[in-house]
Amino acid sequence: MSEAYDLAFRESVQDPEQFWAKAAQAIDWVSPPARAYAPDTGWFPGGTLNTCDNCLDRHVAAGRGEAPALIYDSPATGTIRTYSYTQLLEQTGRVAAMLAALGVGQGDRVIIYMPMIPETVFAMLACARLGAIHSVVFGGFAPLELAKRIDDATPKVLLTASCGIEGARTIAYKPMVDEALQLAHHQIERVVVCQRDTLRAAIDGPKELDWETLRAATAGDPVPAPVPVASSDPLYILYTSGTTGTPKGVVRENGGHAVALAWSMKNIYGIGEGATFWAASDVGWVVGHSYIVYAPLLVGATTVLFEGKPVGTPDAGTFWRTIARHGVKTFFTAPTAIRAIRKEDPDATFLAEIGTGKCEAVFLAGERADPATIGWLEEKSGLPVIDHWWQTELGWPAIASCFALGDLRRKRGSAGFPVPGFAFAVLDESGQPVEPGHSGAVVIREPLAPGAFRTLWNNHAGYAKNFATFEGWYETGDAGFIDDEGFVHIMGRTDDIINVAGHRLSTGQMEQIVAGIEGVAECAVIGADDAIKGMVPIAFVVPRTGFDADAAFEKRVIAAVRAELGAVAALKTAYIATGLPKTRSGKILRNLLRKIVNGEQWVTPPTIDDPAVPAALQALVGVREA
Numbered sequence: 001m002s003e004a005y006d007l008a009f010r011e012s013v014q015d016p017e018q019f020w021a022k023a024a025q026a027i028d029w030v031s032p033p034a035r036a037y038a039p040d041t042g043w044f045p046g047g048t049l050n051t052c053d054n055c056l057d058r059h060v061a062a063g064r065g066e067a068p069a070l071i072y073d074s075p076a077t078g079t080i081r082t083y084s085y086t087q088l089l090e091q092t093g094r095v096a097a098m099l100a101a102l103g104v105g106q107g108d109r110v111i112i113y114m115p116m117i118p119e120t121v122f123a124m125l126a127c128a129r130l131g132a133i134h135s136v137v138f139g140g141f142a143p144l145e146l147a148k149r150i151d152d153a154t155p156k157v158l159l160t161a162s163c164g165i166e167g168a169r170t171i172a173y174k175p176m177v178d179e180a181l182q183l184a185h186h187q188i189e190r191v192v193v194c195q196r197d198t199l200r201a202a203i204d205g206p207k208e209l210d211w212e213t214l215r216a217a218t219a220g221d222p223v224p225a226p227v228p229v230a231s232s233d234p235l236y237i238l239y240t241s242g243t244t245g246t247p248k249g250v251v252r253e254n255g256g257h258a259v260a261l262a263w264s265m266k267n268i269y270g271i272g273e274g275a276t277f278w279a280a281s282d283v284g285w286v287v288g289h290s291y292i293v294y295a296p297l298l299v300g301a302t303t304v305l306f307e308g309k310p311v312g313t314p315d316a317g318t319f320w321r322t323i324a325r326h327g328v329k330t331f332f333t334a335p336t337a338i339r340a341i342r343k344e345d346p347d348a349t350f351l352a353e354i355g356t357g358k359c360e361a362v363f364l365a366g367e368r369a370d371p372a373t374i375g376w377l378e379e380k381s382g383l384p385v386i387d388h389w390w391q392t393e394l395g396w397p398a399i400a401s402c403f404a405l406g407d408l409r410r411k412r413g414s415a416g417f418p419v420p421g422f423a424f425a426v427l428d429e430s431g432q433p434v435e436p437g438h439s440g441a442v443v444i445r446e447p448l449a450p451g452a453f454r455t456l457w458n459n460h461a462g463y464a465k466n467f468a469t470f471e472g473w474y475e476t477g478d479a480g481f482i483d484d485e486g487f488v489h490i491m492g493r494t495d496d497i498i499n500v501a502g503h504r505l506s507t508g509q510m511e512q513i514v515a516g517i518e519g520v521a522e523c524a525v526i527g528a529d530d531a532i533k534g535m536v537p538i539a540f541v542v543p544r545t546g547f548d549a550d551a552a553f554e555k556r557v558i559a560a561v562r563a564e565l566g567a568v569a570a571l572k573t574a575y576i577a578t579g580l581p582k583t584r585s586g587k588i589l590r591n592l593l594r595k596i597v598n599g600e601q602w603v604t605p606p607t608i609d610d611p612a613v614p615a616a617l618q619a620l621v622g623v624r625e626a
């Protein structure tokens with residue numbers, strides 16, 4: 001129990017305006033907000049600010065220009081480079097000048113399809129400086145997914161790099177961009193390519209520009225001043241998987257985002273000036289946006305941009321080495337990364353040898369942290385390992401143990417307690433709260449805390465759907481329960497979203513791809529348990545009558561999902577089945593499929609249309625497993 005946490009939580013729900021008005025003082029406003037909240041305009045109405053100014057300029061102006069801002073640590077290329085606040089501001093200013101020369105201004109969209117290199121951070125901050133809206137697209141997505149985002153965001157400019165380095169593999173980005181631009185309907189004005197020595201790209205199209213050439217050509221241009229934007233103006237759009245094939249463009253507003261992230265650094269993670277924070281994620285995900293780029297810089301701390309994997313770059317000691325080398329105080333990763341390390345180094349010999357330096361706590365998120373993984377890491381590291389929960393939609397953690405408020409209560413399997421600002425409930429199908437310990441839909445009271453989304457790009461109706469099922473509540477899409485001590489347990493999704501190695505994917509979208517393959521009559525994709533990745537997608541495919549579903553057919557199914565969705569969405573298996581288990585009304589019994597592939601006990605549901613199907617599927621899966 002922590003008094004500071006209790007007090008903060010109580011204040012945040014009893015008088016949110018006052019609570020957040022106080023938190024807003026951590027931000028430099030060009031014009032301060034008239035009040036903390038108004039239903040029509042959201043958080044901090046009337047306030048204007050610039051997020052880049054808050055991340056960089058103000059720290060330099062305060063005399064902290066020499067303090068380290070960004071450490072680029074790339075075991076993938078053998079590079080370690082530190083940028084002070086002054087240097088990061090200079091670099092960002094140059095990219096802002098490049099973008100300004102291309103006509104990018106306030107409200108324009110810029111797609112950033114780039115790997116984990118400093119230029120990606122410069123680009124994000126440069127957009128923020130200009131009041132332009134960036135949309136970073138994760139490199140593991142295929143050209144078609146990039147094209148969908150281009151068509152939805154209608155950007156003026158696309159920034160990319162010649163390649164990404166993923167473990168031992170070099171991934172050429174430029175051909176993917178070329179293909180995406182062919183697939184997209186929207187015409188981008190300019191594509192700027194940052195060349196990397198590992199693999200250079202041909203830059204020859206009429207719209208294409210070389211990053212360095214553009215930088216040199218604009219070297220004499222003044223650094224654009226930070227553009228004051230309204231608190232409610234978008235800072236970025238980040239697309240995430242919804243339940244359809246169309247990604248949802250979560251819109252993040254400048255004001256609420258800055259205030260919430262600054263609050264979280266101080267009160268959840270215990271990070272401020274002089275401390276080093278490392279979120280081992282990718283800038284393509286929300287964790288990367290919030291906790292690699294914006295939050296550490298907003299509070300004047302040092303952030304680590306790590307271009308590597310938990311294993312293989314070069315070994316399972318790389319996380320501990322990075323933590324120790326840079327004096328990381330708080331570390332954040334996904335459970336899947338810890339499982340990958342544990343598999344390679346079960347006795348934690350690297351950890352014993354290298355230690356964890358100045359690290360005080362490890363935070364996990366992205367998927368449910370299984371108790372065994374937490375237990376292993378706590379035992380081997382001696383550090384508190386804190387599971388916490390959040391979503392792209394929210395932008396920062398909503399369930400956690402607020403470590404920096406002195407709340408160290410943890411229960412393995414639970415993501416912790418509601419973070420100040422978020423009032424949770426668990427509701428049954430009729431919208432009534434369930435008893436403690438009983439499962440239901442996990443919901444959060446409206447209005448959501450600062451930083452959380454207030455619309456989806458081009459799709460306000462899609463946003464409103466999240467509030468339609470339970471009046472006055474945001475439906476998280478997760479199922480779970482709150483136990484009698486108040487710990488919140490998140491047990492899984494209520495929709496078709498799965499988490500594969502901490503990556504959020506939609507099985508519905510995969511089904512749409514599989515259903516479109518020649519010869520497929522019907523299909524179902526489900527998430528099966530996986531010892532390392534948490535979940536992996538598996539397809540059951542019923543070929544059309546008379547279609548010759550030979551061995552190559554299964555490969556075609558797997559290849560189609562990878563080609564259309566991306567490498568991170570590789571189906572583990574595609575079972576060619578004679579039928580799917582369905583109710584008499586035609587609903588596919590996905591839970592039954594999950595139990596069959598997970599080797600769990602199952603019974604034939606009384607509502608099933610054809611009782612012979614489950615046994616046939618069990619035999620199919622059994623043959624493969626044997």
Ligand code: COA
Nearest residue numbers: 139140164166280281287334336337340366501502567568
């Ligand atoms: N750009 C291009 N391709 C990418 C990519 C990127 N940014 N990230 C992943 N990929 C590719 C990989 O190269 C791999 O391709 P392959 O099938 O041709 O080998 C594929 O996508 C799957 O990648 P991944 O799911 O990462 O699996 P992996 O086997 O390469 O690594 C782990 C497994 C567990 C080590 C890795 O998934 C990991 O570090 N996970 C933690 C993720 C994380 O931190 N998520 C945080 C979200 S909060």
Ligand code: AMP
Nearest residue numbers: 365366367368388389390391392490504
């Ligand atoms: P994303 O939007 O990619 O961050 O994914 C959000 C989803 O990941 C949530 O809705 C959960 O289903 C899942 N998730 C994230 N963190 C956790 C956690 N700590 N425990 C359980 N599920 C989590």
